[in-house]
Amino acid sequence: MVKSRLKRYAYLNARLRSRISTVLTDQVFDRMLRAKTLSEAFHHLTDTRFAYLEEVYTRTGDLKMVELELFSREIELLRDLDRNAEDEIKQILKALSLQYEIENLKGMLRLWFQFRIKHTGIRSSTGYLYRKTIVHDIDVDGIVNAGNLQDIMNLLEHTPYKNVIAPVVPEHGTIESLFPLENALDIFFYHQVFAGIEGLDDTDGGIAERLLGIEIDIENLSRIMRFTSFYSMKTEELSDILIPGGRSFDRSTLLDVLHRDNPRQRIESLLSGKFPEWKVIVSPDREQAKNRLLLLESVLQGILEKEVHRLLLGYPFTIGILLAYYFIKRKETRRLVTLLNAKQYGISFERGMEAI
Amino acid sequence: MIFTTRMRFLSAVVLDTDMEAVTRELLQQGVLDFISIRELNILERNRVETVEPKVSEARLKESRRRIESFLDMVDIRPGYEHALSIDEFEPLDPDAVERELDGIGTEVQGRRNRQGELQQDILKLEEIRRQFDAYQNLQEGLLSRSQYSFLSIQAGYIHPRHVQEFTRAIAPYPSVYLDMGAPDKPAFLLISLKRDEARIRSILSSVGWTDVEFPEEVRQSKDDALSHIDTKLAALRENRDRLNREVTEVLQGRAERLQDIWKRCALNELYYKIQSRFGKTARTVLFSGWLPASKQKDLEKGILDVTEGIAFLEWKDPDTAVRMEGVSDVPVQMKNPGFLRPFQAMVQNYAIPEYGTIDPTPVVAVVYLMMFGLMYGDAGHGLVIMVAGIIGWVLRKRSKKGTILSQLITWCGGAAVITGILYGSYFGMPWFDPLWFDFHGLISGHPRTGNLRDIYDVLKITIYFGIGVITLGLFFNWINSIRRKRWFHLFFGKAGLLGGWIYGAGIYIAFYFVRHDYKGLPPGRFIIYLVAVPVVLLFLKAPVEFQLHRKEHPEKAFTPFTVIDFFMEWIVEILEIFSGYLANTLSFMRVAGLGIAHASLMIAFFSIARMVSPGDGISIGGIAVLVAGNAMVIVLEGLSAGIQALRLNYYEFFNKYFTGSGKAYAPISLKGSLN
Secondary structure, X not given: OHHHHHHHHHHHHHHHHHHHOOOOOHHHHHHHHHOOOHHHHHXXXXXXXXXHHHHHHHHHOOHHHHHHHHHHHHHHHHHHHHHOOOXXXXXXXXXXXXXXXXXHXXXXXXXXXXXXXXXXXOOOOXXXXXXXXXXXXXXXXXXXXXXXXXXXXXXXXXXXXXXXXXXXXXXXXXXXXXXXXXXHHHHHHHHHHHHHHOOOOHHHHHHHHHHHHHHHHHHHHHHHHHHHHOOOOOHHHHHHHOOOOOOOOOHHHHHHHHHOOOHHHHHHHHXXXXXXXXXXXXXXXXXXXXXHHHHHHHHHXXXXXXXXXXHHHOXXXXXXXXXXXXXXXXXXXXXXXXXXXXXXXXXXXXXXXXXO | OOEOOOEEEEEEEEEHHHHHHHHHHHHHHOOOEXXXXXXXXXHHHHOOEEOOOXXXXXXXXXXXXXXXXXXXXXXXXXXXXXXXXXXXXXOOOHHHHHHHHHHHHHHHHHHHHHHHHHHHHHHHHHHHHHHHOOOOOHHHHHHOOOOOOOEEEEEEEOOHHHHHHHHHHHOOOOEEEEEOOEOOEOEEEEEEEHHXXXXXXXXXXXXXXXEOOOOHHHHOOOHHHHHHHHHHHHHHHHHHHHHHHHHHHHHHHHHHHHHHHHHHHXXXXXXXXXXXXXXXXXXXXXXXXXXXXXXXXXXXXXXXXXXXXXXXXXXXXXXXXXXXXXXXXXXXXXXXXXHHHHHHHHHHHHOOOOOOOEOOHHHHHHHHHHHHHHHOOOHHHHHHHHXXXXXXXXXXXXXXXXXXXXXXXXXXXXXXXXXXXXXXXXXXXXXOOOOOOOHHHHHHOOOOOOOOOOHHHHHHHHHHHHHHHHHHHHHHHHHHHHHOOOHHHHHHOOOOHHHHHHXXXXXXXXXXXXXXXOOOOOOHHHHHHHHHHHHHHHOOHHHHHHHHHHHHOXXXXXXXXXXXXXXXXXXXXXXXXXXXXXXXXXXXXXXXXXXXXXXXXXXXXHHHHHHOOOOOOOOHHHHHHHHHHHHHHHHHHHHHHHHHHHHHHHHHHHHHHOOOOOEEOOOOOOOOOOO
């Protein structure tokens, strides 16, 4: 057992730990945020693993090209890991790769939607879409230029996505928002990750389920916040947008927190059973958070980070290293992209800091 | 060199009218590691205020770093060493500097933004090219009416007076138009994306577009259109790249000016950094700090000169300063010759030694190189890495980058050359007789010469070597303990006198046992003196420690359980000492292990080379195997030997005596590096 674990995870562990050790520090983010222009912000990446991004920027002057490069490098890494992984791990890697493919597909659908449904014209080019195959062959130009949703489904005939979006496409074939499609794709992604986990043994499966469960809880909270705050969605409509598989909270629990005047007591009872360490994470000032669910989300983010940290310090030969890397990397990429966009649009240091 | 530099503590009071002159002198001499006046007891006693510099150090640092960033974009690094002179100091207007830098930043960013716009045009055009290229010919594109056709291709006439309007209106859309008519009757082939068709139609109708049929030969080809797109793309790319070159030109053009501002910023930053450490009263300025004792006279003279003798300077030795001024750490200066810099960096990478203790740099240099040489003994391989180190050293020095690693590689190469000559190994070949013993012959079972006959002899040498290193570590620990007056630690510490006694006894007994064919131990009374006495004395450690603690914590009560604690601690301590020293000593066998691996790999590559060579000699294929094998051994074994030697130093040698709780001596100086 130990031997097989070593064999399975030794390369993965070495490769990912070396990458985790080069994750951008807060000091680099701080310096980048303090930079007066985007060019100067990029230059702070010179001595980091992201030096190639500065090269792309100085060559093109186009932030979106930089984002595309970042996107493609991440896919390359998953491919590289896949080449050296055993079958059980390949399933997980494939599922994680789907996230990139789904993000790219969403990008195509958004361009199509702007052009066909909103008739606003496509200002941003399809050149920012990733064109190589990630998991399935997808005709990028075909989807962006498709006449209608039926054409899109035909183009997705040989991918699982046709069956994913078919149930949410109305019979008359027209839609007012892309949200149902995107939501269906997100749910499909998590479903695939859980399917990938099924092939793992109990130890790995337990670790993966725990982490993904917290991740889904955070995503669900974020959705409730967005759709109740910005789209005035009614409570009864929320159940359709929640992703199944959360670790701690079902729909009614989340909605209960949403309607409480003082959520601390409820959050305390929710968390203390499953995450005894939560009290360490919640500092008193967090209680002052404007949004009630924001408090819960920040607690869960803290718990996720703590879990990831624990995994990195623990026994190294488990699926934990891959998932830890996945979460760390995703956070790093989001922070970096947010920061660069903040610089592009001249956002102040304080607001930028808040955003990352 | 053997001990950290002796330091002195200065407390100074000068008249506030002399503040600027004193600041200049302190910066000029650059020897004082300041203690902020806030950290001293004096603040509460005398209500001394801190001096607020005219310009914030942080603001100057920000501007300096910004300049460094601009210069780094064009591979220019402002000199940190010997480039600053106090004579060039003049107060700086930070607003003006920031405005100037903002101007440069805007110029650079403006070009980047334009590059970005051009990049978007390139992407749009590439999209059209990609889709147009999918057609067999222009005719297919013209006739295509399928909903899967992404392009809209049309041909038509425009009145000459509408041409300008047409080109302007069409510009925002991804499109290509080829002028195929005459000047008095312009005719265009227009290729655009079908998704923009509705808008483009409206533009065409507003400029009086009239559809026309093109001749057959035009319709059968798409080359003209593709070539037109390619020309347009090439022009866009050239414009984009030109802007990038312009950025470089802008920065190179300003480099001299930027270096000048950098110098002024750096000088001002250091100047105000010193003043931010000052305290003041109504008429006087106070400052304090550490400096090497050897610099005391020069600084005293300098301050008295610029203040015309009106200054109060109080000098204290470290113990008095710590006791009276309440400062916590005495900074540590490790002063070694320049050629030992890589080894000093190795020590500092572990930690800064505590003030007053041994600076092990020279010893580390010898021990590290001996370990590396023993593991990597091949004169040919050593020569290769030595040359690589020298090349790296020269190249990095030219580009004003750190050379420490290159220096270390050079040293390691030199050590390997020497041991290679001692082993008689040159790229794994016995070109000359060994001066010490034939390592390769020993591994293959046929040593040419020397007293050593098998691998056990090599292992024995490394054990002796390990014992020597550990003993040296113990000796250093005793010296450190005596210098720091840590008598308890000297006597009872694991690496103290008792530990050393037990270690020495262990070695004697082990060698006695081996010499008597693993059958006999020393006589009983010897065992008692050698082992039983120190072990029994060790039992006193916990009670003595308890008694010493009790002086500081009288509340700590003595109970029956305390005795059990004493006993348990004693047992654990004995086990730790015995197992620890045994493991430490055996750990040095890795030196032999790595050496054996080095020789074995070379033997293996020679065997492979002979296997791939048909006759008695070595064929070209065989030579290729040997070259690749040597390259692999040079890199991999070099890395392994380097890391293992470092590990042995850090874990088996340093942990015997090294107290890495020191703080590096960091004076504010014109020659120091700015962060």
